[in-house]
Amino acid sequence: MAYWTHYHSPQTIEETLDVLTRYEGRARMIGGGTDLILDMQQGHHPPVEALVELARIDGLKDITEEDGFLIIGGAVPHTQLVQDARVARYGTCLVESCGVIGGPQVRNVGTLAGNVAHALPAGDGTIGLLALGGDVEIADADGLRWVPMAEMFLGPGRSAIDSTKAFISRLRFPKTGEHEGSAFRRVMRPQGVALPMISMAGRIRLTGETVESVRISIGPAGPTPFLAEKTMAFLAGKKSSDAVFAEAASVASKEASLRTSKHRASSEYRHEMIRVQLPKVLAKAAERARTGKAAPEGVGL
Numbered sequence: 001m002a003y004w005t006h007y008h009s010p011q012t013i014e015e016t017l018d019v020l021t022r023y024e025g026r027a028r029m030i031g032g033g034t035d036l037i038l039d040m041q042q043g044h045h046p047p048v049e050a051l052v053e054l055a056r057i058d059g060l061k062d063i064t065e066e067d068g069f070l071i072i073g074g075a076v077p078h079t080q081l082v083q084d085a086r087v088a089r090y091g092t093c094l095v096e097s098c099g100v101i102g103g104p105q106v107r108n109v110g111t112l113a114g115n116v117a118h119a120l121p122a123g124d125g126t127i128g129l130l131a132l133g134g135d136v137e138i139a140d141a142d143g144l145r146w147v148p149m150a151e152m153f154l155g156p157g158r159s160a161i162d163s164t165k166a167f168i169s170r171l172r173f174p175k176t177g178e179h180e181g182s183a184f185r186r187v188m189r190p191q192g193v194a195l196p197m198i199s200m201a202g203r204i205r206l207t208g209e210t211v212e213s214v215r216i217s218i219g220p221a222g223p224t225p226f227l228a229e230k231t232m233a234f235l236a237g238k239k240s241s242d243a244v245f246a247e248a249a250s251v252a253s254k255e256a257s258l259r260t261s262k263h264r265a266s267s268e269y270r271h272e273m274i275r276v277q278l279p280k281v282l283a284k285a286a287e288r289a290r291t292g293k294a295a296p297e298g299v300g301l
Helices: 013-023 036-041 078-082 085-090 092-098 104-109 112-118 124-131 229-235 242-255 267-291
Strands: 006-008 027-030 050-053 063-066 069-073 135-140 143-148 153-155 167-174 180-188 196-207 210-219
Touching: 013 027, 013 050, 013 135, 013 167, 027 036, 063 085, 069 085, 078 085, 078 092, 078 104, 085 092, 092 112, 092 124, 092 180, 092 196, 112 124, 112 167, 124 180, 124 196, 124 210, 180 267, 196 267, 210 229, 210 242, 210 267, 229 242, 242 267
Parallel strands: 006 050, 027 050
Antiparallel strands: 063 069, 069 167, 135 143, 135 167, 180 196, 196 210
């Protein structure tokens, strides 16, 4: 069975949008294609007339720095991102989250942009980027514009981007600075597809031993990637300590909406994993904020 008829590799954003317009909704954008092609093969998405790839568009395979942001091209594969020393230093949780996606073959072709565009509530790269306060640059007929990550998701697998008319050209996050750190953890089944039972990431800024600001993302914890606003408000201004982080994890467990899933785990178990694992995420992020040392952990596992 043919899942697509035509394949296009445009070299500019303008050419890409022209191709999408020409197909009038019958074409789909892909980064590495690791989600869409599998969905078509498994019958979760109908065949399309054309696939349009990002990989040859000038500049979209680059990672750059600008105005305090690290900017990641929409065609940058996970492997390139994970191996970039700047991302490891300034966005450690993103390296840790992208570094556990699939296996080496998937990471060699799959992209962070595709992870975000697929809009799954447990997308690992998505959870990492959301904790960092990331933005997404959308390319469409109106030009280029930056949109906050939190506005990108409408529901499970439902993106705010119509991939027959627009695409993610770049992603960015504000670099962690002095006295800032981030961390990520995932609890997963060791066999099979290794679906995450629960994933979480945190970014912390300390003033002395006080939590000046914090961002915490969790997934799957509802229909979209979840930002733990109540927990973040609870932590702000409190002392960085194991006891406080344990209290914060209890708040997060109550705040998160978790359901029982035959493919993941029971609701009760996943609530417990937040209470057990989130203090470790926050403690590691705080340690990195104190020491300025940020060697990513668990990559490739």
